[in-house]
Amino acid sequence: MPLPPTSPSRWLLPGLLLLGFSTPAVAMPTGPGAFCAEYPTAPACQGTQPACTYCHVAPPQRNGFGAALEPHLAPGKPRPLSDADFAAALPAALRAIATADTDGDGAPNQFEVEQGSLPGDATSVPPSGVCGGGENPQFKVCQYDPRFVYRRMLSDFCGTSPTYAQVATFLELGSEDKQRAFIDQELDRCLQSDFWRGKHGQLWKVAHPKIRPVGSVKSGEDGGIIPLADYYDDYALFAWSQTDDHDARDVLTASFFVKRSGTSPTTYTAANTLSSQFVEASRRAGNMTSAWTLTSFVMFTALPRNAASQMYRAYLGLDIAKQEGLHSVPNEPRDYDAKGVQAPQCAACHATLDPLSYPYRNYNGLGGLPNRYIPNRLELLFPNEVATLKNTPEQGVILGQPVNNLMEWARVAANSDAFAISTVTDYWKLLVGHAPSPEENEEFVRTWQAFRTTHAYRVQKMLHDLIRTEAYGAP
Ligand SMILES: [Ca+2]
Ligand SMILES: [Ca+2]
Structure with missing residues (x-):
């Protein structure tokens, strides 16, 4: 995966936490930064950082993932490694054990990293698919539902519920494309409301x-x-x-x-x-x-x-x-x-x-x-x-x-990733109701990256994307 050119080491924790050097807490942070440079879209790197439990039972004792990583970190170099040596060696070590399943839960390490579960904890497994495997197939759970979005959007951005007549008009639009276009138009109207932008809005x-x-x-x-x-x-x-x-x-x-x-x-x-x-x-x-x-x-x-x-x-x-x-x-x-x-x-x-x-x-x-x-x-x-x-x-x-x-x-x-991530996280929390979960990570990453590039930091355009996500639009 190509590294973002601007911020090679964003999310830094004391190396102590990731590596477990038994040195004082003045250890220089490098680990999480190098980890996130290797996996920039991993849920653990979205506005937060890999926790100690990524590699440790309790620092300095490593869990299975940390222990599996250790021999691949600049083998032959005397321990403890310098911060620079550790940071330089981590990407190759992560790749060396990417396809292994160190905690034996059936999911390869890299897959767990990308899906937001812990590669060193067998009780933490990747989500079983956002919309798959429902036990009640008659329910449209976990599927984008324009009627649900219309209702939710009016409430979130205009502070109102649709009237019976509005819902009827909405349903008469027929196709989902027309409904989505109508929701976009209504969103633009609500973004002008005092409920959204006014004093104490x-x-x-x-x-x-x-x-x-x-x-x-x-x-x-x-x-x-x-x-x-x-x-x-x-x-x-x-x-x-x-x-x-x-x-x-x-x-x-x-x-x-x-x-x-x-x-x-x-x-x-x-x-x-x-x-x-x-x-x-x-x-x-x-x-x-x-x-x-x-x-x-x-x-x-x-x-x-x-x-x-x-x-x-x-x-x-x-x-x-x-x-x-x-x-x-x-x-x-x-x-x-x-x-x-x-x-x-x-x-x-x-x-x-x-x-x-x-x-x-x-x-x-x-x-x-x-x-x-x-x-x-x-x-x-x-x-x-x-x-x-x-x-x-x-x-x-x-x-x-x-x-x-x-x-x-x-x-x-x-201009940092952190600003774009933090801005979109604010709205994710307000509108979806919580910080992006591992299941929502793919949509979240897509949303903040488009906010930064396609939309040139225009929040209103990003909000149109956000209300089109499954995270927002599935009842
Ligand atoms: Ca595993
Ligand atoms: Ca696991």
């Missing part, structure tokens, strides 16, 4: 965990008792980026703001300035540099780790606290702010997190001049902190790629 719901609103400190419309920043601006840019013919990546990369106006329809309009926003256009990175993000996630901190990790989690679906998306940078963390992050239990995460945070060094949250980009911010506003703080560079690293500033950070993030 479905799109805003998708944005809640990204923005994390706090009513008591809201400024502007519906302001709270301590007005600090207006997060309705963040919802407006988010909704803009997900509607009409806009590029979803704008949520991270926009150098403009968005104004909401009206109801039924609610409209979102780009604006070069807003009275509630203070970062100049050349320093803007969408919602990453909004007044609310700086107020709420940078706050009073010198090195805004919290802002960086929240953006990484919210827009790429990678939670560093859960050891997701780890991509250790050599010689990091440097601990410029003397927080003790070089301690072994911290270093594994901070080797990723700290270089991810450096590009935020000049973005000020609360105190001094709030919610602005301030050149030499650390030098000017934190004179009494530890002397090494001022050595914090603005250059950082995200997903293994060096970046000079937060705008570049945003661009690398927005």
